[in-house]
Amino acid sequence: NAGVTQTPKFQVLKTGQSMTLQCAQDMNHEYMSWYRQDPGMGLRLIHYSVGAGITDQGEVPNGYNVSRSTTEDFPLRLLSAAPSQTSVYFCASSYSLGTVYEQYFGPGTRLTVT
């Protein structure tokens, strides 16, 4: 199993450009999430999905869109990149055991917006 894969690993955008960060998992997990990680702030939830066709907003959703057409894929779209979106982005998949979510993270995408 490849686990959770993310592409690209690095990306530089100019302000106003759009792009899609790709995320795929092969563990048949119901739940998938996108986080951003900034220095000293841990990981903050952007959007999440509890199954194909179902998505919801997390803590910091503004400027990002998601869709979940299949169980395996959960792309994150930046509509019009801003310097404040410079960050490291992590995708995660998980299964639920009641209130316990054991998350498996991808290797991350480091995004710089100039």
Next chain:
Amino acid sequence: TQLLEQSPQFLSIQEGENLTVYCNSSSVFSSLQWYRQEPGEGPVLLVTVVTGGEVKKLKRLTFQFGDARKDSSLHITAAQTGDTGLYLCAGVKNAGNMLTFGGGTRLMVKP
């Protein structure tokens, strides 16, 4: 202000020393997890604690969930250079909610 506060933010120690990292909140969590993250990689789950007062051991790492389920600690005995990394705690408040992460403790173990 973050829901989960970790302390210290940074810790630099010599190999062989013991250390404790804390994760505190004013909220009750139904479960709490600890992750370790190495540079350039995603976090990796170390442990999940569910019951108030629960203690779990993973080799030289001891994790404790507070009796009131508002706080947790990670104790490392005889630290090794391989323990170097960012340690993150994360909690779930209620069923159906997603994880909330603390700000992390960056640990450096020097040889």
